[in-house]
Amino acid sequence: MFHCDRCGECCRNLDKSELYKALDRGDGVCKYLKGNLCSIYENRPIMCRVDKCYELFFKSYMTREEYYDKNYEACKWLKEKRRSKKCHYH
Numbered sequence: 638m639f640h641c642d643r644c645g646e647c648c649r650n651l652d653k654s655e656l657y658k659a660l661d662r663g664d665g666v667c668k669y670l671k672g673n674l675c676s677i678y679e680n681r682p683i684m685c686r687v688d689k690c691y692e693l694f695f696k697s698y699m700t701r702e703e704y705y706d707k708n709y710e711a712c713k714w715l716k717e718k719r720r721s722k723k724c725h726y727h
């Protein structure tokens with residue numbers, strides 16, 4: 638199972654992909670993000686569902702482990718970006 642620590646960073650960087658344009662409130666943050674959590678979690682779109690996306694779009698290209706690793710890399714990059722932004726301002 639994919640491990641998410643609910644930092645909310647992926648939902649604050651929607652401007653990195655055209656796919657999430659409809660969810661972007663205008664500054665890259667999702668209009669459904671409340672604090673660090675998704676306020677429509679049970680009904681969130683398919684592109685917000687890691688396992689569902691694997692089944693539908695990535696299964697024939699890579700193993701689940703490889704897919705998770707790519708997602709973890711993206712999480713790590715977003716967290717580091719957040720940290721460096723904080724350092725820049727404080």
Ligand code: SF4
Pocket residue numbers: 640641642643644645646647648711712715
């Ligand atoms: S960036 Fe990764 S760890 Fe943070 S909320 Fe998104 S999926 Fe979870």
Ligand code: SF4
Pocket residue numbers: 647648660667668669670671674675676677678681682685
């Ligand atoms: S719908 Fe929910 S999971 Fe998807 S980007 Fe918005 S806050 Fe995040």
